[in-house]
Amino acid sequence: MISGGDSSFRKLNTMNRRMFIISAAKLVVFTGIVTRLFSLQINENKKYLTLSDKNRLREWKLPPERGEFLDFFGKTIAGNLKVYQLHVVPEQVEDFKYLMVRLKDILELDEKEFSKIIKKKNKQKPWETLVVSENLTWDQFSKVNFYLHELGGAKPVLSVARSYPHKDKFTHVLGYVAQASENDLLNNENIKNKHVPGLRVGKTGLEKSFENDLIGTNGVQRYEVNAFGKRIKQVNFQKGDKGKEIKLTLDTEVQKLCNDLLANKAGSISVMDIYSGEVIAMHSSPSFDPNLFLYGISYKDWDEIRDNPDKPLINKTISGLYSPGSTIKPIVALSALENNVISPNFKVRCTGKMEMYGQTYHCWKKKGHGVVDLRGAIIQSCDTYFYEMSRRLGVDRLKVTASRFGLGNKVFDNLYKEEKGGLFPSTSWKKANLGQGWVLGETLITGIGQGYVQTTPLQLCLMTAQLANGGFKIYPTLVSNKNQESLEKIKYKMAQNLITEEKYDSSIIRTAEEFFNPGEKDYKKLFRNQENVKFVLEAMFASTNQWNGTSYKSRIEDPKYQFAGKTGTAQVKKITEEQRELDLETSQIPYDDRDHAWFVAFGPYKNPRYSISVFVEHGGSGSKAAAPLAKQVIKKVIDRHEEREKIRRRNLVNI
Numbered sequence: 001m002i003s004g005g006d007s008s009f010r011k012l013n014t015m016n017r018r019m020f021i022i023s024a025a026k027l028v029v030f031t032g033i034v035t036r037l038f039s040l041q042i043n044e045n046k047k048y049l050t051l052s053d054k055n056r057l058r059e060w061k062l063p064p065e066r067g068e069f070l071d072f073f074g075k076t077i078a079g080n081l082k083v084y085q086l087h088v089v090p091e092q093v094e095d096f097k098y099l100m101v102r103l104k105d106i107l108e109l110d111e112k113e114f115s116k117i118i119k120k121k122n123k124q125k126p127w128e129t130l131v132v133s134e135n136l137t138w139d140q141f142s143k144v145n146f147y148l149h150e151l152g153g154a155k156p157v158l159s160v161a162r163s164y165p166h167k168d169k170f171t172h173v174l175g176y177v178a179q180a181s182e183n184d185l186l187n188n189e190n191i192k193n194k195h196v197p198g199l200r201v202g203k204t205g206l207e208k209s210f211e212n213d214l215i216g217t218n219g220v221q222r223y224e225v226n227a228f229g230k231r232i233k234q235v236n237f238q239k240g241d242k243g244k245e246i247k248l249t250l251d252t253e254v255q256k257l258c259n260d261l262l263a264n265k266a267g268s269i270s271v272m273d274i275y276s277g278e279v280i281a282m283h284s285s286p287s288f289d290p291n292l293f294l295y296g297i298s299y300k301d302w303d304e305i306r307d308n309p310d311k312p313l314i315n316k317t318i319s320g321l322y323s324p325g326s327t328i329k330p331i332v333a334l335s336a337l338e339n340n341v342i343s344p345n346f347k348v349r350c351t352g353k354m355e356m357y358g359q360t361y362h363c364w365k366k367k368g369h370g371v372v373d374l375r376g377a378i379i380q381s382c383d384t385y386f387y388e389m390s391r392r393l394g395v396d397r398l399k400v401t402a403s404r405f406g407l408g409n410k411v412f413d414n415l416y417k418e419e420k421g422g423l424f425p426s427t428s429w430k431k432a433n434l435g436q437g438w439v440l441g442e443t444l445i446t447g448i449g450q451g452y453v454q455t456t457p458l459q460l461c462l463m464t465a466q467l468a469n470g471g472f473k474i475y476p477t478l479v480s481n482k483n484q485e486s487l488e489k490i491k492y493k494m495a496q497n498l499i500t501e502e503k504y505d506s507s508i509i510r511t512a513e514e515f516f517n518p519g520e521k522d523y524k525k526l527f528r529n530q531e532n533v534k535f536v537l538e539a540m541f542a543s544t545n546q547w548n549g550t551s552y553k554s555r556i557e558d559p560k561y562q563f564a565g566k567t568g569t570a571q572v573k574k575i576t577e578e579q580r581e582l583d584l585e586t587s588q589i590p591y592d593d594r595d596h597a598w599f600v601a602f603g604p605y606k607n608p609r610y611s612i613s614v615f616v617e618h619g620g621s622g623s624k625a626a627a628p629l630a631k632q633v634i635k636k637v638i639d640r641h642e643e644r645e646k647i648r649r650r651n652l653v654n655i
Contacts, residue, residue: 060221061196061218062196062218062220063159063196063200063219064216064217064219064242064243065160065243067214067216067243068080069247070248071250071252071255072250072251072647073647075252076165077164077248077252083135084135084138084141084159085135085136085156085157086103086107086157087131087155087157089155090129090130090153093152094152094153096153099152100117103132103154106143107132107140107143107144117132128197129197130197131197134198134295141156162200164289164290168287168290170250171205171287171289171290172283172316175202175205175206175207176207176290176293177200177293178293179199179201180199188212190215204418206478208417210244210246213244214244215243216242218240221238222237247480248479249273249477249478249480250281251281251640253640254637254640255283258271258283258633259287261633265619266311266316267316267614267616267617268283268284268317268457268458269457269614269615269630269633270282270283270461271612271637272462274468274611275469275491275609276477277465277474278477279476284316284317286310286312287312310617316456316617317456318456318457319418320456321423322454322456322615323450323572324449324568325450325596326381326449326569327622328407328449328455328568329377329378329448329449330566331407331467332386332389332398333377333378335397335400335401335402337536338528338529338532339393339397341389341393342374343374344535346373346374347371347373348371348377348384348385348388349371350369350370353368354388357440357441359441361384364381365382369382369384374389375539379539379548380550381543387447389447390443391447393443393447395425395446396426396428398447399425402424404473405463405466406459407455407459408422408423408455411456419456422454422455423453424455426438430452460600462474462476462611463600464611465602467533468602468608469494469608470494470498470530470533471525471530472523473522473525475521497523497525498525498530540564541564543564543565543567544601544627550622550623551565551566551622553623553627554623554631555631556635559606560638561634562604563602563604563631564601564603565599565602565630567599569595569596572592572593572594572595586620592618594620596617596618597619597621598616598626599613599614599626599630600612600614609641610634610638610641612634612637614626614627
């Protein structure tokens with residue numbers, strides 16, 4: 001029997017054990033909490049502080065500042081202007097509809113502009129800044145600031161935008177920029193990573209080719225935000241790096257002159273240094289103002305550009321393909337001499353036409369030139385002589401020489417996506433592409449730059465440059481390089497190649513590979529006998545400076561400016577016998593049926609340094625429409641020569 005005292009003791013003992021267990025459990029839990037708090041506060045402090053900051057701080061990327069284009073003399077030809085913009089920060093807007101209505105009134109937006117902004121907002125993510133206007137006028141900017149107290153979420157911004165100070169004068173060289181598209185983001189990782197609303201990227205020309213160099217890096221604004229994501233204050237600002245500055249070989253003054261000379265004309269003018277390959281001017285007409293594309297071109301402006309029959313969107317200098325006419329006769333003559341087909345004394349009687357296999361091939365001079373030798377044929381541009389010479393030479397041998405001097409090949413390789421290589425035909429080309437055999441009559445018309453021959457104006461400028469320097473390969477460039485070889489070094493390399501025995505491969509394929517693959521600048525000779533080159537150059541000089549030369553009226557008697565040249569008149573439509581008998585003036589012929597006018601030249605003659613190509617679309621006679629323009633350009637270039645050389649010498653000293 002258990003007494004009452006024992007029962008009470010056992011109850012007390014059980015209660016004490018329970019209290020101990022509970023206390024111990026409390027101690028364990030408390031120790032665990034303390035340990036975890038210590039870990040959170042001490043050991044993992046940085047981790048959670050970072051997470052806290054990420055919730056508290058936000059970054060906004062700013063548009064990168066684009067690098068500038070300069071001409072050879074350091075003048076800005078594509079720069080940046082400070083512009084006033086209006087941004088809207090969505091998370092700071094309490095009533096978006098009200099804000100938009102007020103901005104419409106303040107900025108005096110029409111329905112089309114207003115609708116465009118709304119559509120832009122609907123396409124963006126909720127936290128992305130909405131760019132309402134990228135180019136506010138000063139009056140608009142002032143009004144926005146005046147009413148800013150009632151425009152919660154609206155933010156006036158001082159930014160930079162692309163600017164083309166010379167408007168349409170460099171358009172086809174530089175191209176233009178416009179808002180980045182989905183394709184731009186997909187095809188260029190650099191653009192994708194730096195993309196912000198309103199980012200402008202290169203769409204054509206050098207702007208597109210050098211996009212990765214020009215684009216720069218984003219600036220960054222860091223803001224503190226509240227629990228709702230609303231900006232409280234700016235914490236810091238990190239300025240982005242401006243894009244690379246690119247200096248070109250172009251001369252603004254010469255480029256302007258080319259623009260003025262081609263005003264109200266369709267055509268092209270190119271100027272090149274015959275040793276360095278530097279392009280001094282490269283203008284295509286008509287052109288357009290690239291500033292129109294910066295903020296979205298209007299329908300009216302776009303229709304005007306697109307519907308212009310002279311096609312201002314096409315860079316005629318590198319993308320326009322035309323029959324070169326008689327401008328290639330110096331190359332035809334050189335090829336015949338190089339292949340020992342004729343001698344300079346070989347004579348032909350020109351009666352104004354040539355009969356062959358039932359076909360009549362006319363000379364440009366209706367009554368003919370009489371008996372002429374090679375020199376006289378170049379001076380007077382006698383078609384009959386070149387028919388006979390081409391017949392003896394054959395198109396395949398002519399193609400080899402033409403290819404060596406740049407015809408049928410791109411001048412800049414891949415610098416311009418839109419550049420075309422043109423065509424210089426051969427028997428194998430016709431068989432492969434047209435499935436037909438070559439006929440003799442096609443050789444004859446190829447020899448006067450007609451038929452299948454298609455060249456760009458810049459190719460003819462390069463052809464002339466490589467003739468003028470004595471017959472050596474050069475490397476055309478648009479980008480000024482401080483490491484450019486000196487004139488003396490280039491001439492030295494040419495002289496070394498002159499005395500070096502080389503095989504003159506007649507293979508068309510090997511010619512293209514050997515002479516037009518990028519590689520070491522070795523300035524290879526493009527001839528067998530330099531005397532042949534000298535003969536052709538002298539004949540070109542006589543063509544401009546002798547009384548019976550085709551460009552005699554455009555000569556300059558001052559030795560400082562004397563130049564040598566060759567005219568070209570390229571048919572665009574076959575002339576019937578009836579039309580030939582009428583002997584109409586250019587002004588009497590419908591515009592689209594008029595011949596294209598050409599002129600190629602180099603100067604100064606006694607110490608050649610520059611080549612020039614002038615093309616006037618449907619201009620008629622090369623001697624009347626193109627040569628007078630070249631005369632003015634070559635004089636300007638020579639006047640600018642000393643100033644250009646000063647900069648070149650300074651660059652060489654600073655290397």
